[in-house]
Amino acid sequence: MRNAQAVSNIQPRRQIYRLPRAQRVADIMLTARAVFREKGYNDAVIAEIALRAGVVEGTVYRYFAGKRDLLIKVVEHWYEEMLTDYDRQLHGIRGTWNRLRFMIWRHLTVIHNDPAMCRLIFNELRSGAEYRETAVFELNREYTNRTLAIVQDAMDSGEFRGGIPLRIVRDMIYGGVEHHIWAFLRGEGDFSPEESADGITDIIYRGLVRPGAAIDRGEQAIRRLEEVAERLEQASALVPEISRTIGNASC
Amino acid sequence: MRNAQAVSNIQPRRQIYRLPRAQRVADIMLTARAVFREKGYNDAVIAEIALRAGVVEGTVYRYFAGKRDLLIKVVEHWYEEMLTDYDRQLHGIRGTWNRLRFMIWRHLTVIHNDPAMCRLIFNELRSGAEYRETAVFELNREYTNRTLAIVQDAMDSGEFRGGIPLRIVRDMIYGGVEHHIWAFLRGEGDFSPEESADGITDIIYRGLVRPGAAIDRGEQAIRRLEEVAERLEQASALVPEISRTIGNASC
DNA sequence: AAAATTAATGAGCCTCCCTCATCATGTCCA
DNA sequence: TGGACATGATGAGGGAGGCTCATTAATTTT
Known part of the structure; x- marks a missing residue:
């Protein structure tokens, strides 16, 4: 323990890093996403999000109107x-x-x-x-x-x-x-x-x-044929020999 | 205001009515149902449920393990x-x-x-x-x-x-x-x-x-197309590019 | 009527969400 | 280069609400 601390019992504030707004917001949102994912909404605690994002609780509230707003922003971003x-x-x-x-x-x-x-x-x-x-x-x-x-x-x-x-x-x-x-x-x-x-x-x-x-077994057969045709068409585009031979079958 | 109150500033405890367990539980659940209905789970406050049920907050916790338990009991009863x-x-x-x-x-x-x-x-x-x-x-x-x-x-x-x-x-x-x-x-x-x-x-x-x-004329055509599909699929398996691209048929 | 039982109380603890006065840092301009 | 300014960041503290528990009191039992 350093002397100044021991004597005065005043914790020196740790170095404060100021980030541009966009960067801070992005950091907090990414951390919040992780915490929400792990804990769910109710069990997620803002204090933990702040801690893991390397800021203090109040900072979260500087950029988000509240816990709910944070959730919404996080989900929107993901979506x-x-x-x-x-x-x-x-x-x-x-x-x-x-x-x-x-x-x-x-x-x-x-x-x-x-x-x-x-x-x-x-x-x-x-x-x-x-x-x-x-x-x-x-x-x-x-x-x-x-x-x-x-x-x-x-x-x-x-x-x-x-x-x-x-x-x-x-x-x-x-x-x-x-x-x-x-x-x-x-x-x-x-x-x-x-x-x-x-x-x-x-x-x-x-x-x-x-x-x-289209009914009964015809139904299934047609569906299956559609699928086969679909895959063959997609695949054939990748193989020069085939696409030259078949041409475009999809019309 | 009565004298005793004014002088001693001690609120006399109101008359306490002791009800049989079953009755109290039923009262609280009915009140809780109403409050949950009005406010939803999060906005419902135990203190209000207690007040409207004519008991004090601690009494609710005597009969229900917690807010969530109360919700469950209420819903079960209704269901x-x-x-x-x-x-x-x-x-x-x-x-x-x-x-x-x-x-x-x-x-x-x-x-x-x-x-x-x-x-x-x-x-x-x-x-x-x-x-x-x-x-x-x-x-x-x-x-x-x-x-x-x-x-x-x-x-x-x-x-x-x-x-x-x-x-x-x-x-x-x-x-x-x-x-x-x-x-x-x-x-x-x-x-x-x-x-x-x-x-x-x-x-x-x-x-x-x-x-x-199945319809008659569809039948024959489908059978023939099925055979074609079968042959094409087998053939495509021989072309590395295609089989790598297509992979499993189901996705 | 005393003892035992158990319903009921309510002060107060604890955890969180959220606010705000204050401080620190980076930037701009003379 | 240094002072003014804008704004990022802090952290103590307020307040709400869930929940606990030592204490009190009504009821029953002996």
Whole structure:
């Protein structure tokens, strides 16, 4: 122990590093993300976030209006990362069944990859009264609308029967997914995004498809053929010999 | 003001009424139900519950292990009331479609009649780590199993196609319902249990029902295409670039 | 009527969220 | 180069609310 401390009992303030606002905010948000992930919202303590971010509690409140605001910002940031290049991926997929299946699989995979973060969204963020004002709400809306656009297209083309309220389709897809992963989010067991996506897509597709169009074993066979064609098309683009031979089959 | 008070400044303890344990517990739970309904879990304050129940804060903790325990007991009590004579009602309904529709409608109606209580269950109770130990969890399980029994019966009789994982059916029905009523629970707008039940039942039923026999001319074409797909897939396995790219067929 | 039992009390502890007066540091300009 | 200024950062402390426990008092038992 140094002499000055021992005598005067005054703790010298540690060296203070002043960071530009943006940097400090980023630091705190990254730390907060980790702590929220580990502890959940209620058990996360601002003091710990501050400590691990290398600042004092008051500093957190300088940049965030409160604990709840911090949560919202953290989730928004994460969510925006997630949504990058969704559209580009979907763009390469053909056929209503495949596109629907992709959207569902994708959603399941995000949850599978970061359950703790999704817990925050489902359990904490969405319960709050201010959820509608959140950017997550709006981003989510856009995201689900992309799925509904697929359904709408299929209705327009006659593949799906008409007169189905889109809202209900959305609720059954995303509600079904959520309900499906509840146990996993509670840490009970695992699930396979692939199998689950197959099961959900199967029921939804059959529930919407125009009867008499493609039925029974024809249904399955056609779906499988679509998938094969899809994969072969994508793959063939990579192999000069094949693409020269086959040409573009997708038209 | 009475003299004794003015002089000694000692508040005489008000008359204490000692109630039998069961009575006190019932009183507190009923008050707690009201306060939780009005304020939600987080904004409900034990002191207020105690005050309105005519006891002091410590008394609440004499009968309940904590705030969370109180919530659980309150919800369990309410849930058990709800479930009375479900079976009897279902008994009088014939036909798979009608029975499914009844179960869905019933669920929607419960939510429609007591949104505040359902908010507690969906937003608070079910988020907690101890949900699985709850009686609500078990009661809910039994309840949804009744729906699955209807589906199973229909599969056995051949009305529904086989091989559908029951768990997914359950998730889509109850998840779909929940997602559907989210906005309503947040106090945004209303919904019609009848119309919603029709829409959900419609998709589920069609998603599960056994389709008619395959069409004649489709049959041959499909068989031929299947063979082609088979050969192409096998051939593609011989081209390293493709098999590396495609990988597992299921994603 | 004394003893035993147990319902009920309420002061007060503890943990957190959050505020704010104060201090420190980096920047700009004379 | 040094003083003024803007703003990053501090940390003690206020306040709310969940929860404890030693004490008091009503009721029952002996």
